[in-house]
Structures are given as C-alpha cells and as structure tokens.
Amino acid sequence: MSFWFRSAYVAFGLTASVCCLFAIVAVSQDEQSYRGEETTGLASGLANGLIISGATAHRIIHFTFDDGPDPRFTPMLLDKLDAVSVKATFFFSASRFRGQDKRNRYAVEIAREALRRGHTIGSHSVDHKRMFRMDQQSVREQLEENDELFQRVFGRRTWLFRPPHGSRSPIVDKMLAERGYTTVLWNIGMADWLSTSAQEVLHTWKRVLERLERETGQRGGVVLLHDTHAWSVDAFDLIYADIMKRNCRLLEQGEELYDVVNDLGFFFAERGQTQPGIFAPAVFLKPAILAARQAHLREDTRYRCVETDSPQTTSDQAFYATKGVSSESSGRM
Numbered sequence: 001m002s003f004w005f006r007s008a009y010v011a012f013g014l015t016a017s018v019c020c021l022f023a024i025v026a027v028s029q030d031e032q033s034y035r036g037e038e039t040t041g042l043a044s045g046l047a048n049g050l051i052i053s054g055a056t057a058h059r060i061i062h063f064t065f066d067d068g069p070d071p072r073f074t075p076m077l078l079d080k081l082d083a084v085s086v087k088a089t090f091f092f093s094a095s096r097f098r099g100q101d102k103r104n105r106y107a108v109e110i111a112r113e114a115l116r117r118g119h120t121i122g123s124h125s126v127d128h129k130r131m132f133r134m135d136q137q138s139v140r141e142q143l144e145e146n147d148e149l150f151q152r153v154f155g156r157r158t159w160l161f162r163p164p165h166g167s168r169s170p171i172v173d174k175m176l177a178e179r180g181y182t183t184v185l186w187n188i189g190m191a192d193w194l195s196t197s198a199q200e201v202l203h204t205w206k207r208v209l210e211r212l213e214r215e216t217g218q219r220g221g222v223v224l225l226h227d228t229h230a231w232s233v234d235a236f237d238l239i240y241a242d243i244m245k246r247n248c249r250l251l252e253q254g255e256e257l258y259d260v261v262n263d264l265g266f267f268f269a270e271r272g273q274t275q276p277g278i279f280a281p282a283v284f285l286k287p288a289i290l291a292a293r294q295a296h297l298r299e300d301t302r303y304r305c306v307e308t309d310s311p312q313t314t315s316d317q318a319f320y321a322t323k324g325v326s327s328e329s330s331g332r333m
C-alpha cells in the first residue's frame with residue numbers, strides 16, 4: 001500500500017515536469033527578466049509569477065523544506081545548511097504561529113531565525129488541508145488568515161505559496177494569482193515523510209534524479225524535503241555529499257556540474273498577460289551566465305576533489321602547474 005502511495009507521489013513530480021517541457025519552446029529565455037527586487041527573504045521579487053515546477057535542463061538544484069518550523073528539527077537543519085553555505089526555501093505552515101503557548105512562540109522564533117540566516121520563506125497554507133476541493137469562500141478564508149499570521153510574524157507577507165500536497169484547482173490558482181502569489185511546486189520529491197531512515201531517502205534521491213533525466217531530459221530542479229522528520233534533516237547531509245561526489249566525477253568527464261542555487265529566482269518567469277494555472281517555462285540560463293557560474297564551480301570542485309578524493313588526474317597536474325604549485329605538495333592537507 002505505502003509503496004504504491006509513494007510511487008504515485010514521486011510520479012507526481014515527474015508528470016508535472018513532463019507537462020512543463022511542452023512549454024519550453026513556447027517562451028523564450030529573454031522573457032525571464034530579473035526584477036531587481038529581493039528573491040530571498042519574503043521574495044517580493046518573485047511576486048505574481050506563473051507556477052514554478054522546477055523543470056530545468058540544467059544541473060541546477062534548489063532545496064525546499066515543507067511543514068515546519070518544527071522545534072525539534074528545524075534549528076538543527078539551519079545549522080546543517082549554514083555548515084555548507086546553502087540557502088533554502090522554507091514553506092511554513094502558518095497554524096504553527098497561531099497560538100500564544102510556548103510551542104507557538106518558539107516556532108515564531110525559529111521562523112524569524114531562518115529569515116535572518118538568509119533563507120527564503122514561503123507559505124504552506126494555514127492548516128495543511130488539501131485545497132482542490134475548497135470553494136471560493138474557504139480558499140479566501142485560508143489565504144486571509146495566512147497573510148495575517150505571516151504579517152504578524154515577519155511584519156510583511158510572503159509572495160510564495162506551496163499548496164499542501166501540491167493540491168490545486170482553477171479556484172486556488174486564480175485566487176493565489178489575484179493575491180500576487182507565485183505557486184511553487186517541485187520536480188524532485190522523495191516521499192521522505194514515508195521513509196524511516198536517511199539512507200532510504202538518499203536511495204530514493206538517486207533513483208528519482210536518474211529517472212528524471214532518463215524520462216524527461218531534466219537534470220536538476222526543485223527538491224522537496226520535510227523539516228519535520230529527523231531522517232529528512234539527516235538526509236540533507238547525505239544528498240548534499242552525493243551532489244559534491246557527483247561533481248568530482250562530472251569534472252573529470254568535462255560535463256556540466258551540479259549548481260546548488262540559493263534562491264528560486266532561477267526558476268521564475270513573469271506571468272505577463274497569461275492566465276493563472278500556467279506553468280513557468282523550464283529554466284534555460286543564458287550561456288554567458290551559465291559559463292561564469294560553471295567556471296567558478298569548476299575551480300571550487302577542482303580544489304575540493306583533489307583534497308579529499310582520488311589520485312590527481314593529468315588535468316589537475318596541469319592546473320597546479322599553472323598556479324606554480326607542485327602537484328605533490330598540493331594534495332591532501
């Protein structure tokens with residue numbers, strides 16, 4: 001039972017992504033303009049977009065965490081993210097801010113700390129109900145209370161919204177668009193809430209990533225995890241280490257490296273005159289931007305992989321020769 005449930009959930013991301021690939025050719029990359037407003041924090045620069053699915057042909061990865069803030073695990077996750085200098089997006093359930101008891105006050109503190117540490121904050125609705133069956137009045141009430149609670153905690157609203165379970169309807173899409181929200185889905189889900197260990201989540205990550213590339217041509221995207229489970233928070237370390245290990249291999253092969261990006265701006269497109277409920281086009285970075293980011297990554301990766309990994313390759317020796325350092329002395333420290 002749970003296997004099928006999990007498979008269906010993982011498949012959701014894949015199906016949504018396939019749909020998005022059809023939109024790739026329809027909108028040129030020039031239509032993705034940069035607004036010059038904040039793309040982290042409460043993300044005003046990402047207001048009123050289309051629906052972000054995470055679809056991308058590039059090895060761009062952005063981490064998102066749902067359902068917190070959880071007093072048991074979110075603080076630990078914030079430290080783990082800091083340790084590797086990764087900024088993520090948190091979709092908080094606003095009901096955690098609702099009351100005045102100790103637990104609620106602590107949740108507010110953690111949420112503000114996430115913002116202070118440079119992460120992006122979005123909403124995951126008030127009480128995590130599936131929204132696709134809600135009528136207009138219920139959606140309105142849900143969003144009004146949500147905005148009020150965010151205003152109370154952060155002094156301003158957020159512009160990003162992730163419907164619980166990705167559950168949407170034309171009413172939900174329309175009302176989110178009217179309030180200026182950008183809907184953020186995901187294309188790399190691991191059903192981590194059904195797992196029991198970080199290793200299991202890592203295993204699913206590898207499987208999903210490889211299947212995504214094989215079936216859709218997408219090589220990266222928006223990763224969904226939950227900061228409400230110990231194993232999910234631990235899985236972040238394993239997944240990040242896996243990405244770093246993959247980059248060592250990709251560098252040797254002369255391939256595009258994984259780029260863990262700090263905000264959702266890489267996946268954002270303007271809504272323009274289009275109707276709500278339309279998926280943003282898959283990400284295509286401008287060649288100059290991609291080349292600059294990859295050059296920086298390659299240099300970083302070269303140092304890291306030489307320090308921690310296998311024997312140096314000929315290209316590594318050539319690299320150190322250009323830096324005027326002997327390859328013997330430049331290895332492990």
Ligand SMILES: [Zn+2]
Pocket residue numbers: 066067124128164165
């Ligand atoms: Zn959720």
